[in-house]
Amino acid sequence: MSENETLDPLIAQAAQSLKLSVRQVAGAMRLLDDGNTIPFITRYRKEATGGLDEEQLRSVQRTMQELRDVVAERAKILKAIDGQGKLTPELRAAIESADSMKRLEELYAPYRSKRKTRADEAREMGLEPLAKMVWAGRCGDGDLSRVATACLGKHPALTSVEVVLQGVQDLLAARIAEEIELRDLARKTALKMALISTRLNAKSEDAATFQDYAEFEQAIGKLPPHRVLAINRGEDREALKVSLKWDQPLAQARLAGALNLSRHPAKQFMEQSIADALKRLIGPAIEREIRRDLTQHAHVHALENFGRNVRQLLLQPPLLGQTILAVDPGFRTGCKLAVLSPEGTVLAHDVVHVTDPKAAAQAEVRLVQLIQTHHVNVLAIGNGTASREAQEVVTKTISEHGLNCRYVVVNEAGASIYSASDVGRSEFPDFDATVRGTISIGRRLQDPLSELVKIEPQHIGVGMYQHDLPEKDLAASLGDVVESCVNHVGVELNNASAELLKYVSGLNKTTARAIVAYREDHGPFHNRQELLDVPGVGQKSFIQAAGFLRIRNGREPLDATWVHPESYPLARKLLQRAGVKPAELAQHAIKDSSLTATADVNQLSTELGSDRYTLEQVLSALLKPGRDPREDLSPPLMRASVLSLDELQVGTELSGVVTNVVDFGAFVDVGLKQDGLVHISKMADRFISSPHDVVSVGQTIRVWVDTVDTARGRVGLTMLKPK
Structure with a gap:
C-alpha cells in the first residue's frame, strides 16, 4: 500500500465509517479503480482486501463514491456562493465541515439560483439599511412607523408605511431563513414531532384502493417504508391529500430564544418576521426535505427488499434431467x-x-x-x-x-x-x-437463472412498488443483483446464452455476443485459454472472466472447476501433494482428508509460495469441483391436486411456496387461486425485525390456516403451529 493511500483522508474516513482497516479499504479501492469487478475481487483477490466479502466491497465502493461526490459538490458550492459575494467565514467553515450531500444541500439551499423573491424586491426598493437597523436593535417597535414614513417616495413602489414595513419584514424573514443555526433549530423541532397526515379524496377513481389512508396520521419516525410509498402513490394519483404537521409555534419560540429577543427593542416586529420566515420560507423547505428524505429512505429499502427477492428467485435450483x-x-x-x-x-x-x-x-x-x-x-x-x-x-x-x-x-x-x-x-x-x-x-x-436473465429484473414480479422507484437506481441495483447471482453460480461456457454471458465478470453485451458467434463458427471451446481468440476479449477481460466460465469434458480438467487459470500451478502442486491426478476431478474422487490433513493453511501457503486466501479458495474448488451452490436450496414444490376455499378450516396444515416477501409478511402459494398471506406477527414466536429473517422467495414452508375470508377469496396463514 502506497503512502498516498495511507494518508488519503477519504479512505481513512470510509474505513472508520465501515469499521474496516485502512489497508482493506485502500486495497479494495485500488482494485476497483483499476476496473476490477466486485465478483472477481471477492473470489480471487481476497489477499488484497483482507478477505472482504461481496457485501462489504459494495459498501466500500458506495461509501467512497459518496465521499468523493461530497468533495466535488463542496468545491462547486463554495465557488457558487463566493461568486455571489455571500461566502462568510462561518458559512465556509460549515460547508467545509459538511460530510454528506444532504448537509451540503441544506447549506446551499438559501443561495441557489431562483426566481426573484420578495426580499430581492425590497432590496431594490432600498430597504436593506432599515432592515439591518432593526436586526441590530437600533430601531425599536415604537420607532418603526416614523422611520418608515421617512422612506416614502424614495422609490416609486414605496407608497405607504405598510408597504415599507412589509418590505423590511420580507428582508428580515429571508435573513432568518438563511441563518444556518436557525434553520437547523427549526429542522430539529420538526423532525422530533412531525406527523404525516392523509385525507381521502372521495372523488378520485382510485379512492377505494387507498381506503386504509382515509383518515390516517402517524409520526414520521414510526412510518414504515411501504406506507411512505403507498402514500406517495395515493398522492400522485390524486386519491390522497397529504400534509405534514409539526409544532411551528414551538419552533418560533425556540428561534426567538436563539436570537435573544426578550430584550430586543423591536421584539414584536422580529417575532412577526420569524413567524413569516417559518410559514413562508423555512417551513415549506423543511417539509419538502422531510418528505424527500422519507421517500429516499423508502426507495433504498424497497430496492434492498426487491433485490433480495430477485436474488432468491434467480438462485432457485434447476430441475435437471426432466422433460x-x-x-x-x-x-x-x-x-x-x-x-x-x-x-x-x-x-x-x-x-x-x-x-x-x-x-x-x-x-x-x-x-x-x-x-x-x-x-x-x-x-x-x-x-x-x-x-x-x-x-x-x-x-x-x-x-x-x-x-x-x-x-x-x-x-x-x-x-x-x-x-x-x-x-x-x-x-x-x-x-x-x-x-x-x-x-x-x-x-x-x-434453469431459473439462465432463463430469467433474459428479462429486465423489474419485470420479474417479486417486489412491491418497484414501478414507483427511480428507473436508473432500480436498473443499477438489480443489475448488481443479477451480476452477483450469475457469478455466484458460474456459467457453462459452451452452452450459455449471450444474455447470461453478458453478466459474467469482465464481459459485456458485445463480448458475450462475440463468444456465442465464435462458438457457432468454431465449435465448442476446448479450454479457457481459447477465450483470448475471441475478438474483443483481451487479457484484462480474460483475467476477470475466466474463473467464472466452466468447460466440462475439455482438455484441461481444471477448467471445470472454480480454480482460476492463474492458480493452476498451485492447484497442481496441491493435487500432486494429495496424490490425485487432475483427470480424477471429473469423478469427484478427491476426499477432504487427502488435501487438508497435510498441513495447516498458513504453513502450507508459505511452503507453496502462495497466500492463505488464495490457497483456501483453491482448496475449496478442488474439494467440490462441480458444485452448484443452488443445490443447497429447496427443490420446487410438486403438486398433484388443487385446493378450494371450501376445503379449508382454521388450523388446516398446508405446504406452500413463498412467492413474495414484503415488509409486513410473506405471500405463500398453497394451491389456491390467490396466494395466502403470513403476517410478520405470525412468522415466529419471537420478535423479528424483517420477514427476510425467517423466509425467502422460493422456499417451501409448512403453514396453518389462520383466517378464511370467503367473500374476498383471501386466506390468512400462520407459521406458528396451533396448540
Missing part, C-alpha cells in the same frame, strides 16, 4: 402448451381450451397424448390468468388416466415481455410470441 410440459394458461386464447426436452429443446407445441366443458374433454385427450408420447412427468403451469382452471384440468387428467405426473406453479411475470423481445425472437424465430412465452415458463423451471 417438461409447459402450460401458459388463458381463457379466450386458450392454454398454450410446449414440451421441452431436458436440454430445453422444443419437442412439440399446441393450444387447448379448458374453460368450455366440451373443449376441456378434448384438452384432456391432448394432454394425455403429449405426456405419454414424450414421457413427461413434470408440468410447469404459469400462475397468471386461468391458472386455477388449468390446474383443475391437469389434476383431473392425471388422476383419471393414472399418469405418473406432478405439476409446479411457475411465476410467469415478464414472460410476455420476453416473448416479444429481440432476445426471444432471435432464439425462436420460427415460433410466434405465444409459443415463446410458454417456452419461457417451462425453461424457468429447468
